[in-house]
Amino acid sequence: MIKVAMTGVYVDDVATAHAFYTHVLGFETRIHRDLGDGTSFVTVGAPEGGQPDLQLLLEPGRGPISEPYRRALYEAGLPCIVFSVDDIRAEYERLDGLGVRFTHPPQRQGPVLAAVFDDTVGNLVQLVQPGG
Known part of the structure; x- marks a missing residue:
């Protein structure tokens, strides 16, 4: 069986991303x-009770490959990563209360409820x- 151990996300600033994600x-x-x-080499993961063997690498996003890729995704309104939550409405309220900017609140998208936010990086x- 093959399992994902680590995946990366390109970010504007690793330190700022680390603060936001934690x-x-x-x-x-x-x-x-x-x-x-x-x-810096920085990985984050879900807290206790989450996925202990999966890490998210916060990668510097400045470069000839990463910058056009990130910009194209962002301008198209496409998320770079998807996180699953047990209660999206509660998580939306929590993050909204912390000032996180959402492009849209929870809404039905096929078999899921989905919301999209800007990770600030x-x-x-x-x-x-x-x-849902």
Whole structure:
């Protein structure tokens, strides 16, 4: 069986992304290493009770491949990553109360309820609640 162990998301600024993904979204830091050249290797993951073996790598998003890719996704209104939640309305209210900017509130999209927000570091992120 093959399982996803780590996936990356390009961000404008790794330190700002780390703060947003931990302090606002509630992820925990898994790895935080200074690479000595002014960059950091940072991964976050779901807190206890989540997916202990899955990490999200916060990757520097400046470069000839990453910048056009991120810009095209953002301008098209497409999320770079999708997170599943148990109660999307409660999570929407919590994040909205923290000042997170949503492009749309929870709404039905086929078999899920979905909402999309700006992660403050150059990406749109989608929350889904299966069944909803």
